Amino acid sequence: MRLVLFGPPGAGKGTQAAAIKDKFGIPHISTGEILREAIAAGTPVGVRAKAVVESGSLVPDEVVGELVALRLARSDARRGFLLDGFPRTLRQAEILEVVLKARKEPLDAVVKVNLNDDEVVRRLSGRRTCPSCGASFHVSFSPPKVEGLCDACGGPLRQRDDDREDVIRKRLTVYRDQTAPLASHYAKMGVLKEIEGSGPIEEVKQRILRALGAA
Numbered sequence: 001m002r003l004v005l006f007g008p009p010g011a012g013k014g015t016q017a018a019a020i021k022d023k024f025g026i027p028h029i030s031t032g033e034i035l036r037e038a039i040a041a042g043t044p045v046g047v048r049a050k051a052v053v054e055s056g057s058l059v060p061d062e063v064v065g066e067l068v069a070l071r072l073a074r075s076d077a078r079r080g081f082l083l084d085g086f087p088r089t090l091r092q093a094e095i096l097e098v099v100l101k102a103r104k105e106p107l108d109a110v111v112k113v114n115l116n117d118d119e120v121v122r123r124l125s126g127r128r129t130c131p132s133c134g135a136s137f138h139v140s141f142s143p144p145k146v147e148g149l150c151d152a153c154g155g156p157l158r159q160r161d162d163d164r165e166d167v168i169r170k171r172l173t174v175y176r177d178q179t180a181p182l183a184s185h186y187a188k189m190g191v192l193k194e195i196e197g198s199g200p201i202e203e204v205k206q207r208i209l210r211a212l213g214a215a
Contacts, residue, residue: 001026001080001212002105004087004096006182007113008175009168010120011197012204016113017084019205023214027076031064031085034071045070065095072099080108089178093185110186111208115197117172124168128157 001024007013021028038046039053045066052059068086071077087093100106115123126139128148132155137144144151161167186192193211197204 001082002100002108003081003212004083004107004110004186005113006084006088006110006179007197008115008117008120009171010123011113011115012201013084013113015201016205016208017082020082020111020208020212023209024080024082026080026082027074028082028084029068029071029077029086031068031083034067035059035064038067038070043070061089061091061095065092065099068096069099072103072105087182090181090185093182107186107189107191109193109212110182110191111193111195111211112183112186113195113197113204113208117169119198120172121165121168124163125159125165127163128159130155130157 003020003024003026005013005017005020017028017030020026035046035049035053039050040046045063049059049063049067052063064086068083072081083096087096122140123138126141128137128139128144129135130150130153133150133153135150135152137151137157144157148157149155150157162171183192183194193208195204195207195211
């Protein structure tokens with residue numbers, strides 16, 4: 001299976017990507033991960049990306065596309081792949097189509113996980129982490145035994161800056177403007193599968209697998 005997974009922040013894409021990967025025996029390809037790998041390895045494209053990252057700019061679409069193309073060329077992606085974090089824009093979708101056309105490997109499906117804004121805010125704004133030991137909690141789903149304190153080391157818990165409601169809503173605006181239009185693009189291609197992302201993790205997993213004919 002050759003798949004793309006996208007959705008708003010907080011929709012549980014990482015959790016569901018792991019389930020899809022295991023079900024189909026395909027690599028989960030995260031653009032953030034392959035970017036870090038390329039920079040660490042000092043590959044030619046990694047060197048170019050590092051210069052951009054260090055300047056504080058966004059890595060150009062063409063550079064990300066090159067990284068994705070190189071990753072798809074590895075042997076473990078011969079039987080399929082799950083792309084997570086790419087494409088994020090219509091331009092990136094065009095780049096991906098060029099890459100896949102050259103490989104004669106069209107997408108089998110694009111899974112869009114839907115979640116309303118209020119639920120996104122509830123999920124992300126409730127996260128708390130311990131700066132001392134790295135343990136994580138959620139004020140609603142997995143609260144600490146003592147409010148504000150880490151169960152593991154007793155240290156004070158913190159809310160990350162990007163988990164504040166005002167920041168989350170800005171991220172949602174960016175998502176709607178840049179990434180959400182991918183839905184109509186892939187619907188026209190006949191490969192879009194829209195999934196409701198609310199509810200227990202296992203239920204969402206089964207919705208995705210049913211949509212992919214694998215439940």
